[in-house]
Amino acid sequence: MRLKTFNLSLGAQIFKACADESRLRILSLIVLNGEMCISDLEKILDFTQAKTSRHLIYLKNSGILNSRRYNHWVFYQIKDSVEDIVKQVFQFLKRDQQLMHDQHTYQTLFTNRELAVNKLQIQEWQRATTREKVT
Known part of the structure; x- marks a missing residue:
């Protein structure tokens, strides 16, 4: 479901949520990568749990x-x-140095298989190969 109407209440909620730099950094990673796990966000942003x-x-x-x-x-x-x-908001911020650094860190950790997303993919692959060996 896409945004059909934009009212003052919804706008206020979104802009209040975007009023914090930490939340903008989190949202940026989620927008760029589709979804993020809390443990991955902690590693990338160097935040506490x-x-x-x-x-x-x-x-x-x-x-x-x-x-x-x-x-x-x-x-x-x-x-x-x-x-x-939300994507429109990040069109204005796409060249921000901090957000670009966060995405670079994500890509580095993803390549090094240090993120939960990779661990899930490896688990799925191991399950599939185990099933193939059994059959």
Whole structure:
């Protein structure tokens, strides 16, 4: 579902959520990569677990994020209903040095297989190869 109407209340929620640099850094990574796990965000941004959780809860309560649980990881993604407006905000910030550094750190950690996303992909591959060996 895309944003069909934009009212003052929703706008205020979104802009209040974007009024914090840490939340903008989190949102930027989620926008660029589709979804992010809390443990990955902690590593990339060098935040504590408490700080990361607090900001993710704020973003979720403001109606910007959804979450899904997979095994012991929780992944966060932008809600479809606000995706357009959030992406537009980041069009203005795409050349910010800090946000570019965060994305570079993500790519480095992803390449080195240090993120939960890679661990999940490896687990899935191992399960698939184990099933093939059994059959």
